[in-house]
Amino acid sequence: MNIERLRDDFPVLRQTVHGRPLVYLDNAATTHKPQSVIDRLVSFYSERNSSAHRSAHTLAQAAGTDYENARVCVQEFLNAPSSSEIVFTSGATDSINLVASAFRDDIIRPNDEVVISAMEHHSNLVPWQLACSRAAASIRVIPLDETGGLQVDTMERLMNPHTRLVAVTHVSNVTGIVNPLPEIISIAHSHDVPVLIDGSQAAPHMGIDVTALDCDFYVFSGHKIYSETGIGVLYGKHRWLEALPPFRSGGGMLTTVTLEKSKLEAPPLRFEAGTQNVAGALGLEAALAYLSNVGLKRIGKHEEELLRRLESGLRTMDGVMVYGDVDSRCGSLSFNISGAHHTDVGMVLDRLGIAVRTGAHCAQPYVRAIAGEGTIRASVGLYNTAREIDDLLAAVEMARALLC
Amino acid sequence: MPVDPLQNLVIRRMNALGDWLDKYEYLIGLGDRLPPMDPSLRTEDRLINGCQTQVWIDARLVDGRMRFQGDCDAKITRGVLALILSLVDGRTPAHVAKMEMYCLQETRLMDSLSPSRLGGVGAMIQRLHEIAVSLCD
Structure with missing residues (x-):
């Protein structure tokens, strides 16, 4: 190299x-951008610049195609089964908030529990505190061991019929410690509990295979992976995305709307209300191509x-x-x-x-x-x-x- | 802007030090000479919000003049605090309330200690002004 x-x-x-x-x-705060990412943004705004999935004119259709191609590129990067399991967000924080805000009503109820770890970034901690507080549920914490890593062997004791989700980071943004995801995911799944992985500090440094990991959600930010700010990814297993209510509402996430009621689009568009960050997705695609090249x-x-x-x-x-x-x-x-x-x-x-x-x-x-x-x-x-x-x-x- | 001989002296001293590491060394020396603050004064209401380090400022009015104590757990910021307090200590509240700390710009200390995250010099100055205004009443 x-x-x-x-x-x-x-x-x-x-x-x-x-x-x-x-x-x-x-670089854990943000990475710099290669010229190819900068060029991609410039070329989008100087040559295409249209809203995806809206108008039928040539530029808009091209923007829509490019945007969906970027989604496929992220799918391949994560080795996700389908591009419909990739939701574009504004970043990892947004992705986690999307899932946390959907954990309400019949998904999380009073006395339920969410398991997190003692090494989480605030963005994989506070959204769960708020979700639990809304639902009168509570947080359980995987404790630290003497090395600064997680005592994963205590996790079994934290799981019970009230556990609704396990949310842990792949890699610590402080110490760079890598968590044993296969073990964590396997314990959670043995209790039929879904797992969300914060991959913000992992995705820029290692190949991610969500199919092999079998996690239910995986999130990361564009700007920490040589792309620009304002773009991020939520991978969610189809059955979960299908079950979750939308985070935000607005244009582009509905099939039919009357003044009384609306019919929701299928995922991922259900979670992408409003004009999508097309340039962001294209920049991310360019960054992932750069990484794959190196x-x-x-x-x-x-x-x-x-x-x-x-x-x-x-x-x-x-x-x-x-x-x-x-x-x-x-x-x-x-x-x-x-x-x-x-x-x-x-x-x-x-x-x-x-x-x-x-x-x-x-x-x-x-x-x-x-x-x-x-x-x-x-x-x-x-x-x-x-x-x-x-x-x-x-x-x-x-x-x-x-x-x- | 009224000329302040003390601030002009600070500008001359700081700008005579060519290298920023020398400037930091000078500030650390000032901080070392800042009299220790009574630990009982390290209270939440004396803590300056907006600093990454913990900075406390206490002010009292003695015979119509403001007397300050301050403390900080980081050495460079403690030095900046010592410098700022030396400029306002012993002045009247009316004077401090109107005072412009132009030396912080001219020595580039303001840039060096970014107001939002690092040193919070702006937050210190704002607190001094607020105290002075409250004591003017």
Whole structure:
């Protein structure tokens, strides 16, 4: 994998920050976009720009065809059985809210339970808190073990006839720990309970096969996978999408409408009320094509090596704590320097041209449990290099010298 | 905008330090010299919202002049807090209420500590103004 050549595909990377070459290690927050994605957006708006599934004119029909082709591309990316199981949303948060808002009425009732994990991002936590609060149901939590991973062996005890759903992340956005999905899904299914997987931090780094996983829902965001903001995906098994009420209502999600009553479209259009984000879907298609061209296996291996290099460098430094005691990580690594506030470290790194994220990473319960108030998180993408990891390690030494 | 000799001094000192790491070192030194805040004053109502770090500001009126105490759990932000408090401590509420902190722009400290997420300098200034206005009544 020729990283230097790949870097040329990402215009944002050709800049300096505070007089130093940008070292972008905040990919778990958002990734940069290859030129092919940017070109796809420009070509859509300069050549097509019509609303999908509305008008019969040539441009609109082309937009509709392109949009549905993008859906097929996502279906193939996830190895989903059918493109009708792919709903375009505005992002993973939107996808989870869609499912959580549909979990009402006869699907979730008073005294029912939703099982989540102690390492969730707020977007796979708060929608369930709200759904449970609406239904007078409650949350059960898969606890953490001493390594920072999940105590999946306790899950059996959390399941009971009131459990309505298990919602867990594929990969932690804080520690990069990968959860044992086959085990989690198998336990849930043995109780006839559906499983939603938040794949936001997994999809950019590894091949996803929802058919092999047998999960009931899988969500991810476009902007974390080299596409643009405002587009995301919800995969849902046909029988679930068929059973769920719509999230929003409006144009394009109905077959017939009278002033009294409306007949709903079948999924996925039932869940795509209003004018669809056609450009978003096409940009996502271009991003997935880019990833497939480079090869997700190669990307995953390269990124894992970068994180290994970073972890072994950090572990040799006195007073540096790396969170999560695991053999391999996916995408992200969190650490702290003893005696230095994480925001101070982030500010010093920024002045050295290095972009990381500091704080609780929208996963306050998890960060509080493993690290306290916050951490410094470095998260890698396909365009990061070993030299950049070394730059980060040198900058951490400088930050420590200044702050401790 | 009225000229403030103290702010002009801050601008001269900060801008004489070429490198941002030197500026941070200077600010950390200021923070180290900020007198410790009475722990009982670290209350929710003295906490500044909008900062990623925890920043507390306490103000009292003594003989018509404002006297401040402050604290922060991060060193660089603590330094900025010390700098800002040194500009307002001992002034009258009417003065502080009208004060424009132009030195934060001219030293680019405002850019350095983005108001929404990181340092919340804007939130600190807003709180100082609010306290001063409330003490003017």
